Amino acid sequence: MSNILVRPDFEPEHHNDVLEKHAPPRADLFEAARDILPFEIQAEPTCLHSFAATVCRTNEWAAWNGYTTPQTYVSLASEYEALHAQAALADMSWLTKYRISGPQAEEFLQKLVTRNVAALPVHRAARVFFCDMGGKIVGEGVLFRLEEEEYRLTVEGNHLDWLDATAEGFNCAVEDISGTLGCLALSGPQAVSIARQRFGDAVAALPAGHAVWAELHAAPVYISRTGSLGREGFEIWVDAEDAPVIWGSLLRHHKDLLRPAGLAACELRRLERGIARFGRDYFGAECAVDPEAARTPYELGAGAFVDLEKGPFNGRAALAKAKEKGAEWSLVALEVSGGEQANFAAVYCGDDRAGSATSTGWSPVLCANIALATIRTETLAADEGFNVHAEFPGEVAVRRARLPAKIARRPLF
Amino acid sequence: MMEHDLAYDAIVIGAGHNGLVAAAYLAEAGKRVLVLEAGSDVGGAAVTAEIAPDYMSSAGAHLLYAWPQRIEKDLKLAKHGFEMASRDMVTVALDKDGKHLVLPASSRADIARLKDRSPRDAEAYGPFMKRVQRYAGLLQPLLEKGLPVPGEGAKQAATDALSLIWRFEKMGEEDRQELGRFLPASMAQVLDRTFEDPLIKAALAMDATLGHHMGPKSPGSAYQYIYRLAQQNIAGGKMGYPAGGIGALPQALARLIGESEGRVRTNSQVRHILVSPDGRTEGVVLTDGTKFHAPIVLSSLDPRRTYLDLLGSAHLAPEQTRRLGSWRMQGACAKINLALEGLPIIEGLEEREYGGRWLIAPDMTAMERAFVAAKRNELAVDPIMEIVLPSYHDPRAAPPGHHTMSILLPHVPYELEGGWEARRDEFTKRVVDAVAVYAPDIKIKLIAGEILTPPEIERRFGAPGAGWHQGDMSLDQTLLFRPGYGLSHDEGPVEGLYLCGSGTHPGGGLTGEPGRLAAAHVLEGGSAHV
Numbered sequence: 001m002s003n004i005l006v007r008p009d010f011e012p013e014h015h016n017d018v019l020e021k022h023a024p025p026r027a028d029l030f031e032a033a034r035d036i037l038p039f040e041i042q043a044e045p046t047c048l049h050s051f052a053a054t055v056c057r058t059n060e061w062a063a064w065n066g067y068t069t070p071q072t073y074v075s076l077a078s079e080y081e082a083l084h085a086q087a088a089l090a091d092m093s094w095l096t097k098y099r100i101s102g103p104q105a106e107e108f109l110q111k112l113v114t115r116n117v118a119a120l121p122v123h124r125a126a127r128v129f130f131c132d133m134g135g136k137i138v139g140e141g142v143l144f145r146l147e148e149e150e151y152r153l154t155v156e157g158n159h160l161d162w163l164d165a166t167a168e169g170f171n172c173a174v175e176d177i178s179g180t181l182g183c184l185a186l187s188g189p190q191a192v193s194i195a196r197q198r199f200g201d202a203v204a205a206l207p208a209g210h211a212v213w214a215e216l217h218a219a220p221v222y223i224s225r226t227g228s229l230g231r232e233g234f235e236i237w238v239d240a241e242d243a244p245v246i247w248g249s250l251l252r253h254h255k256d257l258l259r260p261a262g263l264a265a266c267e268l269r270r271l272e273r274g275i276a277r278f279g280r281d282y283f284g285a286e287c288a289v290d291p292e293a294a295r296t297p298y299e300l301g302a303g304a305f306v307d308l309e310k311g312p313f314n315g316r317a318a319l320a321k322a323k324e325k326g327a328e329w330s331l332v333a334l335e336v337s338g339g340e341q342a343n344f345a346a347v348y349c350g351d352d353r354a355g356s357a358t359s360t361g362w363s364p365v366l367c368a369n370i371a372l373a374t375i376r377t378e379t380l381a382a383d384e385g386f387n388v389h390a391e392f393p394g395e396v397a398v399r400r401a402r403l404p405a406k407i408a409r410r411p412l413f
Numbered sequence: 414m415m416e417h418d419l420a421y422d423a424i425v426i427g428a429g430h431n432g433l434v435a436a437a438y439l440a441e442a443g444k445r446v447l448v449l450e451a452g453s454d455v456g457g458a459a460v461t462a463e464i465a466p467d468y469m470s471s472a473g474a475h476l477l478y479a480w481p482q483r484i485e486k487d488l489k490l491a492k493h494g495f496e497m498a499s500r501d502m503v504t505v506a507l508d509k510d511g512k513h514l515v516l517p518a519s520s521r522a523d524i525a526r527l528k529d530r531s532p533r534d535a536e537a538y539g540p541f542m543k544r545v546q547r548y549a550g551l552l553q554p555l556l557e558k559g560l561p562v563p564g565e566g567a568k569q570a571a572t573d574a575l576s577l578i579w580r581f582e583k584m585g586e587e588d589r590q591e592l593g594r595f596l597p598a599s600m601a602q603v604l605d606r607t608f609e610d611p612l613i614k615a616a617l618a619m620d621a622t623l624g625h626h627m628g629p630k631s632p633g634s635a636y637q638y639i640y641r642l643a644q645q646n647i648a649g650g651k652m653g654y655p656a657g658g659i660g661a662l663p664q665a666l667a668r669l670i671g672e673s674e675g676r677v678r679t680n681s682q683v684r685h686i687l688v689s690p691d692g693r694t695e696g697v698v699l700t701d702g703t704k705f706h707a708p709i710v711l712s713s714l715d716p717r718r719t720y721l722d723l724l725g726s727a728h729l730a731p732e733q734t735r736r737l738g739s740w741r742m743q744g745a746c747a748k749i750n751l752a753l754e755g756l757p758i759i760e761g762l763e764e765r766e767y768g769g770r771w772l773i774a775p776d777m778t779a780m781e782r783a784f785v786a787a788k789r790n791e792l793a794v795d796p797i798m799e800i801v802l803p804s805y806h807d808p809r810a811a812p813p814g815h816h817t818m819s820i821l822l823p824h825v826p827y828e829l830e831g832g833w834e835a836r837r838d839e840f841t842k843r844v845v846d847a848v849a850v851y852a853p854d855i856k857i858k859l860i861a862g863e864i865l866t867p868p869e870i871e872r873r874f875g876a877p878g879a880g881w882h883q884g885d886m887s888l889d890q891t892l893l894f895r896p897g898y899g900l901s902h903d904e905g906p907v908e909g910l911y912l913c914g915s916g917t918h919p920g921g922g923l924t925g926e927p928g929r930l931a932a933a934h935v936l937e938g939g940s941a942h943v
Contacts, residue, residue, distance in 0.1 A: 165735045169734075
């Protein structure tokens with residue numbers, strides 16, 4: 001089993017040594033690499049890597065959650081369009097996946113996450129948060145109940161150490177199965193019809209948050225109505241060995257309807273859905289250098305995922321206090337006026353700084369700049385509206401403008 | 414309906430000296446308190462036991478080096494039959510040639526002896542003690558009260574911090590720099606800079622390493638020395654021995670509890686601590702299934718057993734589980750108690766010095782060798798010892814003219830190469846031979862003896878790792894880090910649960926201070942629950 005915690009290729013100096021033996025490197029040769037901290041250097045391929053590479057015409061790749069994955073396959077526009085008008089298939093195998101099993105798996109998860117796990121039936125999935133003693137989010141993910149005593153937790157980032165520390169004293173096993181489990185996201189308006197053709201009515205009729213076992217080319221697949229790409233989306237969980245078969249078969253049989261979508265299109269779609277991403281829109285408690293930069297679920301607007309009544313769990317006392325006190329910060333979606341793509345980060349309330357936008361993008365379907373931003377809660381009640389100082393990059397000059405922004409309901413689209 | 418005798422205001426787990434001190438303070442304040450002891454007797458490692466018929470010795474701990482008179486007065490222990498046989502014990506570093514050293518060298522005669530060994534050291538001794546006392550003075554206020562928890566009582570924390578900074582500033586530049594070098598240093602580094610006589614160095618280094626998993630050359634041992642000094646200063650600065658042996662102290666405390674609204678129940682091993690669904694302590698369950706209820710539970714067991722075994726890590730945050738998982742409890746010791754036909758004669762020792770605390774540690778190299786041997790699970794060639802004659806202070810401890818000898822052996826491996834069972838006689842012989850170098854007649858006078866190996870000490874006294882600190886007293890495991898944020902007696906992981914043993918601030922030794930501070934905290938902060 002490959003565990004992304006262990007990276008045998010992690011020897012940043014190694015390559016330099018080899019080069020220096022032959023010729024002195026150009027001074028600017030490592031310019032780009034210099035900004036990357038050693039622990040961020042990633043080259044782990046997903047189980048679909050070589051198959052994705054054959055259809056990745058742009059050869060643009062992104063490092064994401066310890067894996068390398070196509071940024072775009074053909075063009076952002078066509079992949080975005082597929083997500084909105086037809087159907088798209090994305091490789092999500094870079095997700096970190098944990099298998100949690102044993103007689104006390106439920107008790108352990110009850111302690112770990114803020115949500116009531118006892119209320120989760122078999123073959124159902126739920127978005128969960130896990131917090132530290134101070135009620136700050138350590139990580140978030142989607143929890144599947146596969147069997148009475150077996151769960152799967154899919155997250156971003158590495159949380160094995162945290163899970164192990166929490167599992168102390170419980171009769172259950174926590175294993176990292178990231179390397180052996182592939183994940184394909186099938187999304188878009190035609191996704192349901194494709195699912196019906198290939199997997200049958202039972203899969204097509206799955207309500208949100210439900211999951212079911214199915215089969216394709218004699219390979220067992222676990223299909224869930226989950227994902228961050230849209231309402232009509234499925235996630236197909238399959239053995240890493242079988243994943244290329246499923247990937248190839250779907251793309252081949254539905255080439256008129258289905259296109260592969262890269263990370264860029266998926267990220268834009270996530271932004272339209274208004275879903276905050278761990279590590280980007282907020283820091284985990286264990287990564288935040290300044291503890292103030294870590295967030296509670298309340299500050300993310302995810303108070304509904306905290307069940308203070310369910311019994312003891314990590315961070316309950318602090319979260320009860322935080323709930324009473326009210327969130328100091330609020331993560332909100334912003335819609336910014338202006339008819340073209342703009343760059344911005346700081347968010348103002350009148351002339352005062354209210355917070356920062358963490359994900360921004362131009363949404364063609366909304367014809368607007370949209371963003372996820374963390375702002376001071378008190379500014380939400382202010383009479384003055386929000387605005388951002390936007391820059392429009394031209395060929396040579398940069399135009400600057402102050403653009404009004406308004407809080408948008410999530411999902412934006 | 415709850416049975417009346419099953420419900421209490423507070424339950425104390427463990428009747429060691431700290432558990433009993435905590436219970437006694439609560440009982441004095443009028444609380445109905447129940448002390449539950451797994452063993453058949455109270456006292457933990459503070460017990461007086463028979464070596465052979467009519468020969469009594471302090472089986473575990475054998476002298477009160479930092480027992481605060483404040484606790485004696487607060488609890489009026491004299492009224493409950495506690496009295497000290499001796500309050501002014503000196504330390505005697507034994508010399509093979511009979512030129513023994515007496516510490517603290519306060520009288521003119523003692524200084525003359527020091528001068529006789531090394532004139533330079535006699536001169537350096539006074540200033541050195543003054544200097545380390547200043548450092549101890551800086552630490553002392555931190556040990557006398559519970560440490561503030563960040564958040565609550567932050568104002569008090571700020572005041573304490575300011576006071577510490579002010580006193581630190583006031584020390585002067587030279588002292589400050591010296592202290593900066595001192596804290597992380599080894600005792601050997603410090604002493605080699607100051608003294609030349611190996612015996613005085615060894616005697617001073619003994620206080621820095623006794624009971625710790627450290628040799629004189631271990632970094633951080635100098636900190637242990639000033640920690641012990643601060644503890645001794647809080648206690649009044651004098652070592653003593655109680656009439657009736659160390660066991661008389663817990664007996665008096667138990668009497669006090671029994672005479673008030675409290676109760677001490679022996680042979681009652683706690684299986685786990687009961688917690689209500691809303692995360693509050695409710696009481697305890699014994700191994701026989703008996704339940705006792707109380708809104709407050711104090712545990713004098715070590716942090717790991719209290720939280721991981723009795724409470725269960727299900728009630729802990731992962732941060733706390735991690736902290737407890739890395740909690741170090743080393744520093745194993747062994748004990749040998751001997752019954753003697755008469756006073757062992759040591760050449761050059763004056764009459765009053767037979768009542769002292771003898772050290773057998775010829776030089777720091779021998780001490781370091783003993784420590785290194787223990788680290789390698791081996792026995793030291795020259796065992797290091799601290800010896801007390803209980804019968805000298807307490808004539809009842811042995812028949813007239815006869816004596817008992819209590820030998821404490823630090824730097825003994827918990828796990829011995831070859832196994833303790835196979836090698837206990839070899840070890841005993843080695844120790845008796847080593848004593849015979851100083852007291853040659855001991856082998857003739859020896860009538861009976863008992864040895865407690867580290868695993869036996871752990872079993873018999875419930876002392877984890879066979880040390881008496883419930884956790885190493887290094888910088889990372891003392892003060893605010895004992896045992897860690899959200900785990901100390903101020904505020905446990907579940908409401909109403911307090912630590913009151915050596916594993917919490919201000920740490921190990923026969924001081925009763927963790928018990929006193931835990932009780933004080935229950936009575937102040939936790940009074941709403943009682």
